[in-house]
Amino acid sequence: xxxxxxxxxxxxxxxxxxxxxxxxxxxxxxxxxxxxxxxxxxxxxxxxxxxxxxxxxxxxxxxxxxxxxxxxxxxxxxxxxxxxxxxxxxxxxxxxxxxxxxxxxxxxxxxxxxxxxxxxxxxxxxxxxxxxxxxxxxxxxxxxxxxxxxxxxxxxxxxxxxxxxxxxxxxxxxxxxxxxxxxxxxxxxxxxxxxxxxxxxxxxxxxxxxxxxxxxxxxxxxxxxxxxxxxxxxxxxxxxxxxxxxxxxxxxxxxxxxxxxxxxxxxxxxxxxxxxxxxxxxxxxxxxxxxxxxxxxxxxxxxxxxxxxxxxxxxxxxxxxxxxxxxxxxxxxxxxxxxxxxxxxxxxxxxxxxxxxxxxxxxxxxxxxxxxxxxxxxxxxxxxxxxxxxxxxxxxxxxxxxxxxxxxxxxxxxxxxxxxxxxxxxxxxxxxxxxxxxxxxxxxxxxxxxxxxxxxxxxxxxxxxxxxxxxxxxxxxxxxxxxxxxxxxxxxxx
Numbered sequence: 001x002x003x004x005x006x007x008x009x010x011x012x013x014x015x016x017x018x019x020x021x022x023x024x025x026x027x028x029x030x031x032x033x034x035x036x037x038x039x040x041x042x043x044x045x046x047x048x049x050x051x052x053x054x055x056x057x058x059x060x061x062x063x064x065x066x067x068x069x070x071x072x073x074x075x076x077x078x079x080x081x082x083x084x085x086x087x088x089x090x091x092x093x094x095x096x097x098x099x100x101x102x103x104x105x106x107x108x109x110x111x112x113x114x115x116x117x118x119x120x121x122x123x124x125x126x127x128x129x130x131x132x133x134x135x136x137x138x139x140x141x142x143x144x145x146x147x148x149x150x151x152x153x154x155x156x157x158x159x160x161x162x163x164x165x166x167x168x169x170x171x172x173x174x175x176x177x178x179x180x181x182x183x184x185x186x187x188x189x190x191x192x193x194x195x196x197x198x199x200x201x202x203x204x205x206x207x208x209x210x211x212x213x214x215x216x217x218x219x220x221x222x223x224x225x226x227x228x229x230x231x232x233x234x235x236x237x238x239x240x241x242x243x244x245x246x247x248x249x250x251x252x253x254x255x256x257x258x259x260x261x262x263x264x265x266x267x268x269x270x271x272x273x274x275x276x277x278x279x280x281x282x283x284x285x286x287x288x289x290x291x292x293x294x295x296x297x298x299x300x301x302x303x304x305x306x307x308x309x310x311x312x313x314x315x316x317x318x319x320x321x322x323x324x325x326x327x328x329x330x331x332x333x334x335x336x337x338x339x340x341x342x343x344x345x346x347x348x349x350x351x352x353x354x355x356x357x358x359x360x361x362x363x364x365x366x367x368x369x370x371x372x373x374x375x376x377x378x379x380x381x382x383x384x385x386x387x388x389x390x391x392x393x394x395x396x397x398x399x400x401x402x403x404x405x406x407x408x409x410x411x412x413x414x415x416x417x418x419x420x421x422x423x424x425x426x427x428x429x430x431x432x433x434x435x436x437x438x439x440x441x442x443x444x445x446x447x448x449x450x451x452x453x454x455x456x457x458x459x460x461x462x463x464x465x466x467x468x469x470x471x472x473x474x475x476x477x478x479x480x481x482x483x484x485x486x487x488x489x490x491x492x493x494x
Contacts, residue, residue: 003160006031010215010488011068011163011222015110018059018067025059025067029112032069035161036115039494043137043159045152047074047116048083054114063110064221070111071165072103073153075123076195076202076209079103079113087121087130090323090335101196101229102209106166109225117152117165121340122316126176126433127394128152131337135391138180139492140458144388147177150212154181157212158492164218170207171308172383172437175463178449179383182459182490183212184478186219187437189468190444191235193226200234204311204359206441214488216478220244223471235444238469247472252480255377255473257284258294263385263435265308265428266301272387272455279453280380280462287480296372296379298365298439305431307361308438309346313423314355316340317347333409338401339426345414346423362442366468369443373467378477381436383449383461394433396426436463446471450478451487459490 001023009017017023033051040046059067072079075086078096085091099107106113118133120126128136128151136151138144139159146155150167154177157165167174169187178185188208195202195209211222223244230237240247261269261277269277285291298304323331333341372379396404408414431438440447445468449461466473482488 001027001031003031003035007160007491009163010213011065011218012215014068014163015065019061025112028067029054029069029114032161033114035159039139039159039161042142042494043139043155044134045118045136045155047085047087047118047133047152049115050082051114053082054112057107057112059112060110063108064225066110068111069162070106070113071153071156071162072113072116073119073150073166073168074116075119075149076100076168077103077166078198082116085132087119087123087132088336088340089132090331092132098197100198101194101232102226105225105228117156119149119152121337122319123149123168123170123173124312124316124340124343125149125394126172126430127389129391129395137391138388139494140182143390144458145180145391145394147180147388149173150177154178154183154212157181157183157214159494160491163215164211164213164222166209167212168207168209169441170203171441172434174210174212175383175437175447175449175461176434178212178451179461180388180459182451182487183214184216184219184448184450185212186210186223186448186471186474187440187446188223188226188471189237189446191233191237192223192230192471194229194232196229196232203315204362205235205444206311206362216475216482217245217248220248220475240472244472244475248475248479250476252476255289255477257289257378257380258292258376259380260293260295261381262295263432264298264301264439265305265431265435267385267432267435269382270386272460273382273385275455276453276460276462277382283452283481283484284380287484292376294376296368298368299361303361304439304442305428307358308431309427310350310354310358311362313343313347314350315347316343317350320344333405338404338409339396342404342408342414342420342423345408346420348415349417365439365442366444369440369445370467373445377466377473379465381463383436383463384433385435386433387455387460388458394429440465444468446474448474448478450481452481452485
């Protein structure tokens with residue numbers, strides 16, 4: 001199969017070709033691998049090459065996605081016997097003896113997993129530029145970042161290597177790369193899938209796993225697959241009355257939609273962001289939906305930002321405890337990047353009381369979202385206050401990293417800082433970038449990035465959110481927008 005033909009199909013379409021015998025699973029895998037080998041030198045999106053394992057996978061004929069090539073993000077999605085490095089030198093020799101419940105569900109669905117994609121170390125940053133892998137680049141323009149933390153997966157789908165790839169979202173890490181790369185990216189409701197057997201939750205319940213796709217129907221089917229693991233989830237999540245795929249067959253109806261255009265962590269929007277939202281609102285109005293300007297009563301910017309910093313720093317500090325429990329020795333600062341070590345050191349200064357306070361803030365946003373979605377079907381916002389940054393634009397400079405390594409690593413002065421000004425500065429930069437996305441990780445609400453607009457040759461997503469458990473509303477709305485303004489045929493100029 002030639003790439004030009006392969007690229008025209010989504011995952012559902014490719015699986016249908018295999019079932020009808022029009023193409024073999026091996027042909028699909030070889031086409032994906034040829035495309036990977038062609039574009040990966042330009043994009044640097046592959047963390048681990050597993051093509052040998054993929055070739056040996058069986059292709060169950062009755063599976064919904066039998067034979068479809070697929071990539072896992074190199075975080076959370078363990079596959080027994082394959083490395084999970086999490087983008088970090090501290091994990092470079094880690095080979096999990098088990099598969100995650102979600103990976104097992106993907107394998108049962110017939111997917112042929114042939115690699116793992118790049119991410120920032122431990123998924124901490126909204127850009128994919130790790131010391132371990134190097135910088136991953138955006139297929140639409142290689143001077144720009146695909147975002148993070150699911151940047152490698154976004155680049156792989158945007159480049160046409162696979163029709164869908166696994167991602168995780170703890171503050172926007174599916175939606176932000178989808179926004180940057182012109183993809184459909186849905187963050188599911190909290191509890192929609194399980195982290196078993198290794199974890200009950202990730203980042204105090206902020207993280208959800210799903211996929212980045214070109215088509216809405218692919219996302220719906222993958223959500224049905226993920227939901228098959230829901231019985232093992234820590235959090236309760238309303239189960240739909242029908243599959244998400246079947247739900248796409250229903251009419252969207254006239255929706256009561258609120259919109260908001262001020263980032264909840266402060267700051268403002270750039271020109272491309274404003275233009276994209278205005279265009280999306282016009283599109284929604286022309287489709288007959290009712291629009292009202294209103295926001296949920298989320299906490300003030302300083303409260304949201306402080307709580308997020310505390311949770312992320314505390315969870316990063318936990319890595320050092322887990323390392324000692326596993327290996328019987330202390331983690332050394334040289335085993336992680338300077339920015340990660342700085343966050344880890346800051347996490348060690350956080351009291352149990354502060355962590356409990358941050359958890360209460362998180363849960364309060366759940367109540368705020370619930371009250372809001374009792375009045376509205378959907379909330380629409382920008383995905384991000386700005387259009388796609390260039391590679392290196394969001395990262396701390398080399399001099400700052402060297403200073404951080406000296407002061408917090410070699411000299412170990414972090415124990416004297418209750419609040420590290422370097423962390424506060426860099427943290428606020430990341431939090432402003434995720435100012436529209438992270439409240440929905442706190443609330444547990446589903447939210448999606450839909451690629452409806454292009455600005456200066458780069459895609460700009462629009463975010464839509466709904467009540468917990470109501471991914472069905474979002475998927476139907478996305479399918480309607482996909483019909484009105486198709487995006488899947490747009491091809492990155494590689």
